[in-house]
Amino acid sequence: MSRVPQAPLFVREMGLPARFAVYVLVCLFLLALDARYIALGGVRAGVNALLHPLQLALAWPLEWMRGVGAFFVAHGDLVVENERLRRERDRIALAALDRVALAAENERLRELHQLPAWPGVTPLLGEIVATVPDPFARRVVINRGHVQGVRAGWPVVDAAGLVGQVTRVYPWSAEVTLITDRDQGAPVQNLRNGLRIIVSGMGSDNLLMVRFLDMHADLAEGDWLYTSGIDGVYPAGIPVARVVKTEPPRASPFASAYCAPIGGVGRYRHVAVLKPVAETPAATEAAPAAAGGRR
Amino acid sequence: MIPESPLLPQGAELRKPPTRTRVYLSLALALAFTLLPWDHDWRWLLPDFTLLLLLYWNIHAPRQAGLGAAFVLGLVTDVAQGLLLGLNALAYCAATFAVLLVRRRLANFSPLLQTPQIAPVLVGKEALVLALGMMIGRGEADWRWLAAGLLGAALWWPLSWAMERLGAHAAPPAPERRA
Numbered sequence: 001m002s003r004v005p006q007a008p009l010f011v012r013e014m015g016l017p018a019r020f021a022v023y024v025l026v027c028l029f030l031l032a033l034d035a036r037y038i039a040l041g042g043v044r045a046g047v048n049a050l051l052h053p054l055q056l057a058l059a060w061p062l063e064w065m066r067g068v069g070a071f072f073v074a075h076g077d078l079v080v081e082n083e084r085l086r087r088e089r090d091r092i093a094l095a096a097l098d099r100v101a102l103a104a105e106n107e108r109l110r111e112l113h114q115l116p117a118w119p120g121v122t123p124l125l126g127e128i129v130a131t132v133p134d135p136f137a138r139r140v141v142i143n144r145g146h147v148q149g150v151r152a153g154w155p156v157v158d159a160a161g162l163v164g165q166v167t168r169v170y171p172w173s174a175e176v177t178l179i180t181d182r183d184q185g186a187p188v189q190n191l192r193n194g195l196r197i198i199v200s201g202m203g204s205d206n207l208l209m210v211r212f213l214d215m216h217a218d219l220a221e222g223d224w225l226y227t228s229g230i231d232g233v234y235p236a237g238i239p240v241a242r243v244v245k246t247e248p249p250r251a252s253p254f255a256s257a258y259c260a261p262i263g264g265v266g267r268y269r270h271v272a273v274l275k276p277v278a279e280t281p282a283a284t285e286a287a288p289a290a291a292g293g294r295r
Numbered sequence: 296m297i298p299e300s301p302l303l304p305q306g307a308e309l310r311k312p313p314t315r316t317r318v319y320l321s322l323a324l325a326l327a328f329t330l331l332p333w334d335h336d337w338r339w340l341l342p343d344f345t346l347l348l349l350l351y352w353n354i355h356a357p358r359q360a361g362l363g364a365a366f367v368l369g370l371v372t373d374v375a376q377g378l379l380l381g382l383n384a385l386a387y388c389a390a391t392f393a394v395l396l397v398r399r400r401l402a403n404f405s406p407l408l409q410t411p412q413i414a415p416v417l418v419g420k421e422a423l424v425l426a427l428g429m430m431i432g433r434g435e436a437d438w439r440w441l442a443a444g445l446l447g448a449a450l451w452w453p454l455s456w457a458m459e460r461l462g463a464h465a466a467p468p469a470p471e472r473r474a
Contacts, residue, residue: 017392020389023362023365027369030380030384040380054330062331131332136428140335
């Protein structure tokens with residue numbers, strides 16, 4: 001019975017409204033500190049490092065049940081899938097042969113024109129372990145973090161196309177802001193005619209938008225948009241979106257277009273973080289010099 | 296003058312206050328449940344179990360779970376979910392304050408009758424999070440998230456029933472005083 005806490009006879013503490021006011025002030029202070037400055041990054045990373053193993057442990061039974069479910073897949077399904085994967089592998093192998101030749105040719109042509117080589121990337125495979133429950137943003141958490149070498153700013157792709165960008169790195173996990181996030185944009189190029197535009201997210205899982213499009217720009221339904229690589233963040237040539245609809249200018253002097261993302265944004269589990277091989281600053285410094293030389 | 300029967304209900308009617316361990320353990324379990332990797336497609340519908348249990352303990356054991364517990368739980372939620380630090384903490388504190396103000400009144404109602412009185416608090420918390428996000432300038436809010444508050448209110452009665460059944464603050468074996 002001694003463990004049952006007793007209500008004190010005389011209450012010696014601030015009144016409820018006063019205590020509430022203190023907590024509100026502290027919360028607002030923290031909010032302002034976190035929203036305007038990056039002072040709390042260390043605190044966040046520290047607490048997250050403690051919480052992350054716990055979250056993994058909590059998710060483990062669910063993973064286990066999923067694994068058990070996958071064990072009882074019918075034999076026929078496996079045969080069909082195996083066959084499909086074989087065909088897919090052959091197709092990719094053929095495409096890769098082609099690609100090696102093309103890359104070599106590209107390299108030669110670049111040397112001929114004295115252009116800097118594109119900064120190469122190495123993929124760092126990871127898995128989406130959670131989505132961030134935020135009504136304002138589209139973010140996911142992957143199971144690769146600072147320890148595995150992930151840094152903020154690196155692009156994230158999946159088998160189909162661009163998925164997003166690493167925006168916050170914890171010791172063993174990282175937050176990826178999807179390209180469908182409202183504040184996220186990607187510089188792209190129209191595959192058909194090389195038109196350079198910027199697509200940005202709308203906060204919807206299956207729509208991207210070109211907000212400011214020149215009235216006379218040649219962008220049509222069905223066009224494929226690939227990253228142009230001019231921002232130094234996304235390497236060139238990653239599929240991003242396909243144009244679904246273009247809208248003529250009405251209220252503003254700009255036209256706009258809606259696109260469907262190609263990457264499995266919000267669908268797939270496996271992604272790859274693209275780790276730049278060459279340091280990006282060097283590459284971006286080299287580019288203007290070469291451009292200046294040509295002028 | 297000694298009355299035949301006591302004026303105030305005694306014995307079995309008086310409840311043993313819940314222990315600190317029970318309160319904190321159940322709050323930690325609720326927090327863990329909230330932090331499970333829920334599917335993104337219907338994440339907006341998921342009620343805030345941490346807040347539900349926090350409010351439950353605010354009504355039944357205000358000395359164990361108060362503004363301090365709300366603040367700490369809110370901060371942990373913020374970090375775990377990667378939101379702005381202090382967002383959920385502020386919302387939890389506000390909800391706790393609202394419930395503590397009317398605690399004595401609420402405690403007199405059955406869980407079923409408490410539901411319509413808890414619902415505004417739960418929906419208000421979701422609205423506060425959305426409104427704060429808009430004030431900080433994070434764009435348009437996804438107002439579907441308000442539904443989580445309503446679903447939470449619907450879960451209030453089962454939760455109260457379950458907590459009582461689990462003996463969270465069960466009555467001690469009634470000492471038969473007078474027949």
